[in-house]
Amino acid sequence: MVTRACDLGPCVRELEHTADLGLEVEAPSLPLLFERAGLAMLGLMIDLATVEPRERDAIALAADDREALFHDWLQHLLVRLQTGAFACGELTVEELSERALRAWGAGERVDRARHRLHTEVKGVTYHELAVRETATGWWARVIFDV
């Protein structure tokens, strides 16, 4: 299934953090949680409504545990955007285990004339980072350095 920015709605909440920016994300499944968190973070930096799904970018990652994998996923999307190489407007996590994922993003190269840019996220922190299963699905919290 493809997740787009317009699908996020009330599943994403911006946290009140004094210096930086944080997000809480909910989803009925873990792959959807990763997709929503990825788009929510990218949406802090760029108006995703201005990004068109012109190309596909394949993503394969491995990490030591689920939280580290969540961190690395966000960090990967952040670096791709900031180097101007690729802004994702759509995300699909195809395979996800505790320590690895395979996904693809649809989007395009950043075009500063056409894309509306917001705030630069410097990094994805481990501070209060959490990915947990809840009664209704999955929940994550992440704080970014801005």
Place this chain on the structure above:
Amino acid sequence: MELHRVGDCVWEIPRHGGMRVPGRIYASEKLMGDLRDDPALTQVANVAHLPGIVGHSLAMPDIHWGYGFPIGGVAAVDAEEGAISPGGIGFDVNCGVRLLRTGLAADDLAPHLARLADALYQTIPAGVGSAGAIPRLTQAEEKKMLARGAAWAVANQFGRASDLEATEEGGCMRDADPDAVSDTALERGRSQVGTLGSGNHFLEVQRVDEIYDARAATALGLSAGQVAVMIHSGSRGLGYQVCDDALRTMGPAMARYGIAMPDRQLACVPLRSPEGRQYLAAMAAAANFAWTNRQVMSGLAERAFGAALGLGPAALRFALVYDVCHNIAKLEEHVVDGRPRRVCVHRKGATRAFGPGHPALPAHLRPLGQPVIIPGDMGRYSFLLLGTAGAMAETFGSTCHGAGRLMSRAQAKKMGRGLDLVAELAGRGVVVRAQSLRGVAEEMPWAYKDVADVVDVVDRAGIARRVARLRPLVVVKG
């Protein structure tokens, strides 16, 4: 959190749990009122768990909730036995600020402010992933730049050689090893030399508004009514990636060294371990990137002034007053428990403030103490201070770094909704050019503490002293 007042502006968190030393916070009663329930105090206590920490886990009066370390945190660890924590430096390695003086009078500049703001905004790229201020570097040239620091910029015609001695460390940490920087970090930096970034980074044209110490101001070439330029930026994507790379390595390595910390973002390893040495070498390279970045932007700003005002270098008389780091770890010698000791000082949102006579200062600054530049918010004012003997005795030669946020970014955006902040600031005589209006809302003046309150505390506590106040005329932001 148990908190005792131990001086006019000094508060102590007693040792408890795994704290190796007590915490100490510099704050007035007013500032402490805003802090009492803030997670930043827990972060001061968490930092006190660092292996090898000596003295106190310190916080400056601009302390606020960060990630891992609080913003405004200072921690010194023994150079032999201590640990290095990238979370005590931050993603933006050597985020810092510089102050340039000019030969211009603010009254003469007034009719030209809008043109000058446009020229600066067009010359210095700002915003998310900003790039392209200078041609993209080859990887070989980038590595040369990382080894040489600000001198690389001067050799490429940005600013002048005299700027280097007015830069902390002369604009170059000699322990930098460009080969310790990952390919991803190098790639992130290659197009970003000379760019401002976003968030709280800015370039301001300012007016010297008030002088508190005429002798020191004269020695630093400043007088009331003069135009100055302040630049706040750091190591851009290269530095962010150096931090991320280190956290990734250090997290799993901690167990091998028998280290446990209360926050994953405080991951640390012994300074003398291979991972510790690798990080210090990469961090120093990122610091050199930041000094180069600010030096290139100084040169670009001078060119923008020249183009907007039709004046040459002889009339503009740009000169660097000083350039300081806010996010760094440095090996320094300090007196601890009455004896000199080699320590690694982590400063996270804090400024080095060496007192008069310190051998690290160049000859022209040694009688005065180190200049300390404290930016405020974009609507009010910033300060120039000097380091003191008090800072050497109490805070490992450190002081505050800015106003400190009062409001979250979400709150600030909510409060700014429907307000035309650019027009509001124009009404106060401040011309703003920004890439993102949302960014302006997050950085609006009311989102910050009054920097005068912060400066008042460090002045009263004797860990810096006031020299001059500067007011913004033009603000360029990402």
